[in-house]
Amino acid sequence: MGETGRLGKSEMAMATTAGSSRGIYAARVVERVELCREHFRLRFAVPGLPASGPGQFLQVQCNGDVTARRGVQAGGEDSLGSDAGEGHEFDWDPSAGPMRRAGRAEASGRAGASGRLDPSDGLGRLGQTVGGSGSLGGLGGVGLGGSMGLDFDGPAAFLRRPFSIAGRMELDGVSHVDLIGREVGVGTRFLSRLGVGDEVSVLGPLGNRFRLPGANGIGLLVGGGVGIPPMIYLAQAIAELNRLEAGERPRRAIAFSGALTVDLLALTRTGNAPRPGPTDFDPRYNIGEFDAFGVPAVISTDDGSWGWKGFVTEALERYLDAWITDQADRQRAIIYTCGPEPMMKRVQEIAARRGIACQIAVERAMACGMGTCQSCCIRVKKPDPARPPMPGESWCYRLACTDGPVFSGDDLLW
Amino acid sequence: MMSQLDVNPSVDVNPSVDVDLSVDLAGLRLGMPTMTCSGTCGYALEYAEFTDLSKLGAFVTKSITLHERPGNQPQRIVETRAGMLNAIGLANVGLARFLDEKVPLLETMPCPVIVNVAGHSVDDYVKTTAGVAGIACVRGIELNVSCPNVSDGLTFGTNPKLLKELIREVKGSVPDKPLIVKLSPNVEDISVTAEAAIAGGANALSLVNTFTAMSIDIYKRKPRLANVTGGLSGPAIKPIALAMVNRVYRRVARDAGVPLVGMGGVQTWQDAIEFVLAGASAVAIGTALFIDPSTPERISEGVAEYCRKSGSKSLAELVGKLEIPG
Ligand SMILES: Cc1cc2nc3c(=O)[nH]c(=O)nc-3n(C[C@H](O)[C@H](O)[C@H](O)COP(=O)(O)OP(=O)(O)OC[C@H]3O[C@@H](n4cnc5c(N)ncnc54)[C@H](O)[C@@H]3O)c2cc1C
Ligand SMILES: Cc1cc2nc3c(=O)[nH]c(=O)nc-3n(C[C@H](O)[C@H](O)[C@H](O)COP(=O)(O)O)c2cc1C
Ligand code: FES
Numbered sequence: 001m002g003e004t005g006r007l008g009k010s011e012m013a014m015a016t017t018a019g020s021s022r023g024i025y026a027a028r029v030v031e032r033v034e035l036c037r038e039h040f041r042l043r044f045a046v047p048g049l050p051a052s053g054p055g056q057f058l059q060v061q062c063n064g065d066v067t068a069r070r071g072v073q074a075g076g077e078d079s080l081g082s083d084a085g086e087g088h089e090f091d092w093d094p095s096a097g098p099m100r101r102a103g104r105a106e107a108s109g110r111a112g113a114s115g116r117l118d119p120s121d122g123l124g125r126l127g128q129t130v131g132g133s134g135s136l137g138g139l140g141g142v143g144l145g146g147s148m149g150l151d152f153d154g155p156a157a158f159l160r161r162p163f164s165i166a167g168r169m170e171l172d173g174v175s176h177v178d179l180i181g182r183e184v185g186v187g188t189r190f191l192s193r194l195g196v197g198d199e200v201s202v203l204g205p206l207g208n209r210f211r212l213p214g215a216n217g218i219g220l221l222v223g224g225g226v227g228i229p230p231m232i233y234l235a236q237a238i239a240e241l242n243r244l245e246a247g248e249r250p251r252r253a254i255a256f257s258g259a260l261t262v263d264l265l266a267l268t269r270t271g272n273a274p275r276p277g278p279t280d281f282d283p284r285y286n287i288g289e290f291d292a293f294g295v296p297a298v299i300s301t302d303d304g305s306w307g308w309k310g311f312v313t314e315a316l317e318r319y320l321d322a323w324i325t326d327q328a329d330r331q332r333a334i335i336y337t338c339g340p341e342p343m344m345k346r347v348q349e350i351a352a353r354r355g356i357a358c359q360i361a362v363e364r365a366m367a368c369g370m371g372t373c374q375s376c377c378i379r380v381k382k383p384d385p386a387r388p389p390m391p392g393e394s395w396c397y398r399l400a401c402t403d404g405p406v407f408s409g410d411d412l413l414w
Numbered sequence: 415m416m417s418q419l420d421v422n423p424s425v426d427v428n429p430s431v432d433v434d435l436s437v438d439l440a441g442l443r444l445g446m447p448t449m450t451c452s453g454t455c456g457y458a459l460e461y462a463e464f465t466d467l468s469k470l471g472a473f474v475t476k477s478i479t480l481h482e483r484p485g486n487q488p489q490r491i492v493e494t495r496a497g498m499l500n501a502i503g504l505a506n507v508g509l510a511r512f513l514d515e516k517v518p519l520l521e522t523m524p525c526p527v528i529v530n531v532a533g534h535s536v537d538d539y540v541k542t543t544a545g546v547a548g549i550a551c552v553r554g555i556e557l558n559v560s561c562p563n564v565s566d567g568l569t570f571g572t573n574p575k576l577l578k579e580l581i582r583e584v585k586g587s588v589p590d591k592p593l594i595v596k597l598s599p600n601v602e603d604i605s606v607t608a609e610a611a612i613a614g615g616a617n618a619l620s621l622v623n624t625f626t627a628m629s630i631d632i633y634k635r636k637p638r639l640a641n642v643t644g645g646l647s648g649p650a651i652k653p654i655a656l657a658m659v660n661r662v663y664r665r666v667a668r669d670a671g672v673p674l675v676g677m678g679g680v681q682t683w684q685d686a687i688e689f690v691l692a693g694a695s696a697v698a699i700g701t702a703l704f705i706d707p708s709t710p711e712r713i714s715e716g717v718a719e720y721c722r723k724s725g726s727k728s729l730a731e732l733v734g735k736l737e738i739p740g
Contacts, residue, residue: 390484
C-alpha cells in the first residue's frame with residue numbers, strides 16, 4: 001500500500017474538477033467507438049463528477065434502472081396501489097426472444113439502444129451458459145444472456161459493475177469520462193449495447209490512485225486487455241502533470257500493451273507510424289490513445305500479427321534490460337500494471353528482480369465498491385506480523401475497493 | 415430493473431410535517447422508519463459522502479466480535495437472480511479496534527447508532543456487549559445470533575433453549591438500552607425462536623438474516639463461493655422474509671408488545687409498506703445500499719407519500735394492519 005493513494009502536492013493541483021463529495025451521477029453516452037473485435041469505448045458526459053485520478057473506477061449500474069426511473073417519475077402518481085410500481089417483482093419469461101427486448105428498448109424511447117445481437121452469444125465460451133435468452137417483464141430490462149461470474153443466465157445485472165476510468169476531460173465545462181469494456185456477461189453486455197444518448201447511473205469515483213512518477217521519473221505502463229483503460233488515464237495524468245509543472249525535468253512514460261492477436265487489441269493503431277518488426281521492442285508513436293499524450297508504445301501480440309511477437313512481459317523485460325539498467329534509472333522508474341492476473345504477477349516479479357517500484361491495479365469481485373461489504377479482499381503483507389488478526393501470520397486482507405485497487409508490488413501477496 | 419423512485423413527493427410538502435414516520439423501538443425513538451442492515455453499511459461513515467445519514471432512522475454497524483476476524487477466503491460473493499450470496503465470514507476489526515477507531519466516528523453519526531454484536535460463546539457475546547453498551551452514542555444493541563457463514567455461530571440462532579439462555583446473559587450487560595435480537599430464517603419455525611428470544615429478554619426482534627444458499631459453476635463443477643455455501647440476500651428473499659415477519663408478528667410479537675424490524679430484500683417504499691402491514695415497526699435496508707446508499711431516504715419519502723394518500727396520520731397506525739380475509 002505504501003504511498004499509493006496519497007496525493008502529492010502536484011497531484012492535488014491536478015485534481016482539477018469541482019464537486020466536493022462523491023455520489024451517484026447520471027452519465028450520458030456522447031460517443032461510442034468499437035476499438036477491436038471485442039472492446040468498445042464509451043464516452044460519457046457526467047455533469048458534476050468530482051475530481052478523479054488514474055487507478056480510480058466507477059460503479060456502473062448495468063441495467064435499465066435510470067431509464068426506468070425517468071419513466072416512473074413522469075407518471076409517478078399512478079404508482080400508488082399498482083403492482084407496476086413494484087419494480088423488482090418481475091415475471092421471468094424465458095420464451096421472450098432478444099428481438100422483443102430490442103423492441104421494448106426502442107419503444108421506451110432509449111434512442112441509440114441498438115438491441116444489437118452479439119454473435120458470440122451462446123456456445124463455445126468457457127464458463128458461458130448456452131443460448132442466453134430470457135427477458136425482464138418488469139420495468140426497463142435490457143440486459144440478458146450468458147454470464148461468467150454469475151450463477152444465472154439472467155435478465156439484468158442486479159449489482160453495479162466496476163469499470164476503470166480510461167480518461168477524463170472537461171468539454172464545454174462538463175466532465176466527460178471514457179470507459180472501455182468487453183462483453184463477458186450480463187452487465188458488460190448491457191454496456192455494450194448502449195448508444196449515443198443513453199443514460200446510466202454511475203457511482204464514484206472510487207478507489208485510490210496510482211502514485212505518479214516524481215520529476216524526471218520514468219513511468220512504464222503495462223496494460224493487458226481490460227487493464228489498458230487505467231493506463232490511458234495514467235498517460236494523460238502524467239502528461240498533464242508535466243504541463244502543469246512546465247518544468248525542466250518532465251516525467252517520461254512508455255506504454256506496453258499486448259493482445260492475443262491484433263484484432264483483439266483494444267487500442268487505436270495509427271497508420272502514420274512505422275510498424276515495429278517482430279524483434280523490435282523500440283517504443284513507437286503508433287497508438288492513438290498514448291500518442292495523444294506524447295507517450296510512445298511497445299505493442300505485442302502473441303501471434304505476431306502486429307508488433308513484438310510474444311508476451312508483453314517479454315517485451316517489457318527486453319526493454320528494461322536494454323534501457324533501464326543503471327541504478328539511477330531504476331530508482332526513478334515506476335512500473336504500473338493492470339490486466340490479467342498472471343500478467344500482473346509476472347510484471348511484479350520482473351520489477352522486484354530489478355529493484356524497480358511497481359504499482360499494481362487489481363481486480364476483485366465487488367458488490368459495493370465503497371468499503372462496506374468486505375467482498376473484495378486481497379492478501380497483502382502485514383506491516384506487523386505480531387498484530388491481530390492471526391498474530392504470527394505475515395499477511396492480512398485489504399479491500400481492493402478502498403485500500404486499492406492500486407497496491408504496491410512489494411506488499412501484494414494476492 | 416427496479417423503479418427507484420416510484421413516488422414523486424411534491425416538493426412543497428415536508429414529509430415530517432403532516433405524517434409522523436417516527437418509530438418507538440422499545441424505547442428508542444427513531445425519526446424515520448428506515449435502518450441499515452448490519453454488514454451492508456460498514457462501521458460508521460463509509461456512506462457519508464453518498465447519502466445524508468441524518469435521514470436514517472438508525473445506523474446499524476457491521477457485526478463486531480470480541481477478537482478481530484480476517485473473514486473467509488475469497489471468493490466471498492456471487493450475484494444471483496435478483497440477489498446475491500455472501501460468505502464474508504464476519505470479517506471485522508474486533509472490539510478493541512472498534513472502540514479505538516470506529517467509535518470516535520460513530521460519535522459524529524447524525525442518527526441513532528445500534529451496534530451489532532456476534533460471537534462464538536455466551537462469554538464472547540457478553541464481553542463484547544458489555545464493551546460497547548456503556549458508550550453514550552450507542553443507543554441499542556443488535557445481537558447477531560444467525561450468521562450462516564461461521565461454523566459455530568448458528569447454533570444459538572437455531573436452538574431456542576440456547577438462544578433464551580444467551581439473551582438472558584447478554585441482557586444483564588445492557589439493562590438500560592434496547593436489545594434487538596436478529597433472527598435466522600434458517601429454522602423450521604421462526605416463531606419458535608422468536609418466542610425464545612422474547613422469553614430471554616429481547617426488547618425487539620429483527621428479521622431476517624440471510625438464507626443459507628449456494629451457487630455452482632457447472633463448467634468447473636465447483637461451488638462459486640470458497641466457503642461453499644453463503645447467505646442469500648436481496649429482492650429474491652423479500653417474499654419469504656415478509657411471510658416470516660407476518661408469522662412472528664401474529665404468533666408472538668403483537669401480543670408480547672415487542673416491536674419488529676423487518677428486513678430482507680427491501681428496496682422500494684412499497685416493500686417497506688408491505689413489511690409494516692405485516693407487522694414490522696421499522697424496516698432495514700441491506701443489499702440495496704450497495705446499488706444506492708440513499709435508498710433509505712427514498713423509501714422514507716415514498717412511505718410518507720403513501721401515508722398521506724391513504725389518510726394515515728402516522729406510520730405507526732399501519733403496523734400489522736394487514737387484513738386477512740375470513
Ligand atoms: C476495479 C475494477 C476495474 C475494472 N475495470 C474494467 C474496465 O475498465 N473494463 C472492463 O471491461 N472491465 C473492468 N473490470 C471488470 C468488470 O468489472 C467485470 O468484467 C464485470 O463486472 C463483469 O460483469 P458482467 O455482468 O458482464 O459479467 P458476469 O460474469 O456475468 O458477472 C460479473 C459478476 O461476477 C463478479 N465477479 C466474479 N469474479 C470477478 C472478478 N475477478 N472481477 C470482477 N468481477 C467478478 C462481479 O462482482 C459481478 O457480480 C474491472 C473490475 C474491477 C474490480
Ligand atoms: C455482504 C453482506 C454482509 C452481511 N454481514 C452481516 C453481519 O455482519 N451481521 C449481520 O447480522 N448480518 C449481516 N448481513 C445480513 C444483512 O444484515 C441482512 O440481514 C440481509 O442481507 C437481508 O437483508 P437485505 O436483503 O436487505 O440485504 C450481511 C449481508 C450481506 C449482503
Ligand atoms: S466491494 Fe464492498 S468492500 Fe470492497
